[in-house]
Amino acid sequence: MSYKSGFVSIVGRPNVGKSTLLNQVVGAKIAIMSDKPQTTRNKIRAVLTSEKGQIIFIDTPGVQKPRNKLGEFMLKQALTSLDEVDVLLYVVEANSPIGPQENYLLKTLAEVKTPIILVVNKIDVAKMIEAQTLAGQIESKIKVAKTYYISALNGTGVSELVEGIFELLPEGPPYYPEGQVTDYPERFIIAEYIREQILHLTREEIPHSVAVVVEEIKPRENSNTVYVSAVIYVERESQKGIIIGKNGQMLKEIGQRARLEIERLLGSNIYLDLWVKVKEDWRNKDVWIRNFGFTEFE
Numbered sequence: 001m002s003y004k005s006g007f008v009s010i011v012g013r014p015n016v017g018k019s020t021l022l023n024q025v026v027g028a029k030i031a032i033m034s035d036k037p038q039t040t041r042n043k044i045r046a047v048l049t050s051e052k053g054q055i056i057f058i059d060t061p062g063v064q065k066p067r068n069k070l071g072e073f074m075l076k077q078a079l080t081s082l083d084e085v086d087v088l089l090y091v092v093e094a095n096s097p098i099g100p101q102e103n104y105l106l107k108t109l110a111e112v113k114t115p116i117i118l119v120v121n122k123i124d125v126a127k128m129i130e131a132q133t134l135a136g137q138i139e140s141k142i143k144v145a146k147t148y149y150i151s152a153l154n155g156t157g158v159s160e161l162v163e164g165i166f167e168l169l170p171e172g173p174p175y176y177p178e179g180q181v182t183d184y185p186e187r188f189i190i191a192e193y194i195r196e197q198i199l200h201l202t203r204e205e206i207p208h209s210v211a212v213v214v215e216e217i218k219p220r221e222n223s224n225t226v227y228v229s230a231v232i233y234v235e236r237e238s239q240k241g242i243i244i245g246k247n248g249q250m251l252k253e254i255g256q257r258a259r260l261e262i263e264r265l266l267g268s269n270i271y272l273d274l275w276v277k278v279k280e281d282w283r284n285k286d287v288w289i290r291n292f293g294f295t296e297f298e
């Protein structure tokens with residue numbers, strides 16, 4: 001049997017489960033997930049290697065109308081190079097009808113030459129008839145190579161989807177060594193794990209106003225402990241107060257939860273040092289968007 005390989009972009013509206021799918025297919029937590037829209041901000045690559053070949057999945061930010069410069073960056077990350085990958089996974093939510101956001105994305109996808117696999121996600125919480133009706137509507141608007149009904153959360157239908165992707169991929173070599181699951185640098189994954197806890201623990205505008213930068217990762221001599229320091233940036237003084245919390249309780253909670261995840265990732269004990277700083281309106285300032293690492297994976 002010939003070895004196949006290729007690049008597969010995962011696109012869709014915010015919150016439909018793109019990152020959950022990425023993590024499910026590669027069996028590792030590469031991209032953070034949350035119930036808040038606009039969780040993913042960068043393109044994130046993760047690799048699946050099997051005896052059939054290698055698939056490089058690219059998770060992208062959810063497509064929506066930008067509200068600031070960060071949003072513009074995110075939209076560009078999601079919509080550029082759709083024509084340069086081998087297959088597109090277009091993820092929709094089984095239980096949401098087509099709205100303006102979906103129509104906006106459908107218009108873009110109608111122009112794309114890359115084969116599109118429609119992935120109707122969250123079937124664990126939807127009726128099959130609902131899911132099929134939605135798929136039918138989408139199939140009448142764009143050219144769909146195949147449709148799969150899955151639950152990215154519990155894994156239903158995911159191995160069939162992977163088989164379907166392999167069928168569409170060309171013969172090719174492995175691009176990454178076997179065993180490598182991502183090329184996303186460790187310090188970015190750690191920063192994202194910290195941001196994920198902030199997404200879970202805060203509400204309203206706070207989750208969207210936060211950027212996390214890891215400044216130092218240093219193994220401590222003669223111990224199995226790694227010292228990690230990171231700065232949580234917010235846009236206003238009042239937000240800083242919320243992140244720190246009464247008597248520092250919130251920051252402590254964020255740190256404890258993130259530390260467990262980082263320990264699992266690195267396989268060592270972690271001493272996590274968190275700082276909170278204000279960068280007024282950073283989401284509208286190119287220099288800060290760049291400084292926070294939002295250009296490296298364009």
Ligand SMILES: Nc1nc2c(ncn2[C@@H]2O[C@H](COP(=O)(O)OP(=O)(O)OP(=O)(O)O)[C@@H](O)[C@H]2O)c(=O)[nH]1
Binds near residue numbers: 035123154
């Ligand atoms: N019930 C159910 N929930 C799911 C499924 N897949 C994802 N979710 C939930 O949907 C929410 C959004 O998941 P994400 O994977 O962060 O969604 P996303 O598309 O990457 O979102 P953005 O990065 O904001 O574009 C989370 O609360 C997930 O747990 C699924 O198959 N079933």
Ligand SMILES: [Mg+2]
Binds near residue numbers: 020040062
């Ligand atoms: Mg995501």
